[in-house]
Amino acid sequence: AQSVAQPEDQVNVAEGNPLTVKCTYSVSGNPYLFWYVQYPNRGLQFLLKYITGDNLVKGSYGFEAEFNKSQTSFHLKKPSALVSDSALYFCAVRGGGSQGNLIFGKGTKLSVKP
Amino acid sequence: EPEVTQTPSHQVTQMGQEVILRCVPISNHLYFYWYRQILGQKVEFLVSFYNNEISEKSEIFDDQFSVERPDGSNFTLKIRSTKLEDSAMYFCASRQIFGPGTRLTVL
Numbered sequence: 001a002q003s004v005a006q007p008e009d010q011v012n013v014a015e016g017n018p019l020t021v022k023c024t025y026s027v028s029g030n031p032y033l034f035w036y037v038q039y040p041n042r043g044l045q046f047l048l049k050y051i052t053g054d055n056l057v058k059g060s061y062g063f064e065a066e067f068n069k070s071q072t073s074f075h076l077k078k079p080s081a082l083v084s085d086s087a088l089y090f091c092a093v094r095g096g097g098s099q100g101n102l103i104f105g106k107g108t109k110l111s112v113k114p
Numbered sequence: 115e116p117e118v119t120q121t122p123s124h125q126v127t128q129m130g131q132e133v134i135l136r137c138v139p140i141s142n143h144l145y146f147y148w149y150r151q152i153l154g155q156k157v158e159f160l161v162s163f164y165n166n167e168i169s170e171k172s173e174i175f176d177d178q179f180s181v182e183r184p185d186g187s188n189f190t191l192k193i194r195s196t197k198l199e200d201s202a203m204y205f206c207a208s209r210q211i212f213g214p215g216t217r218l219t220v221l
Binding site (some may be wrong): 034041042043044045046047049090092099100101102103104105106107 | 145147149155156157159160162164170171172205207209210211212214215217
């Protein structure tokens with residue numbers, strides 16, 4: 001069965017420093033991987049996705065993610081964190097083919113301090 | 115940029131009452147989904163909808179839940195007899211694009 005793990009409940013970063021939010025996955029077949037951000041009392045905003053092709057995927061707001069097949073990881077990264085990046089980040093994998101439902105990780109709270 | 119809209123943004127209801135949550139997905143998309151997020155927990159899949167019928171549903175989506183697309187634009191989730199544990203944020207999605215959610219509070 002498809003699953004996603006986000007091993008860190010919280011990540012703390014100083015503003016201006018690079019950030020990484022970790023995600024590992026387990027799928028049968030080709031993975032369709034996604035990152036979303038959720039601000040307090042708001043919906044899920046799509047950041048980026050990996051379907052196929054280049055292992056480095058660029059997304060919204062300066063975020064990128066690196067797909068690593070051998071390590072079954074899809075870590076979210078940003079070279080220079082902003083205080084406004086503080087939010088809850090969810091990794092997700094699409095189950096059941098290209099249009100299957102998303103299976104979400106438990107989320108990682110990112111806190112960026114000035 | 116196309117977006118998914120949901121109404122209402124917040125719904126308060128009494129236990130046992132029926133609620134209907136509404137979504138307008140992106141017009142040229144074919145796959146629609148409902149998810150829910152209980153406060154402080156992860157996002158859970160409820161049901162997917164394609165070609166005017168349910169294509170997949172989770173264990174959460176029991177007989178109390180139903181979905182329909184009555185007029186070709188709106189996509190609704192109905193909970194027939196709400197329970198306290200139905201209190202959550204309900205998100206509609208059109209492919210990977212999520213709506214802003216409806217916060218359902220059952221008293």
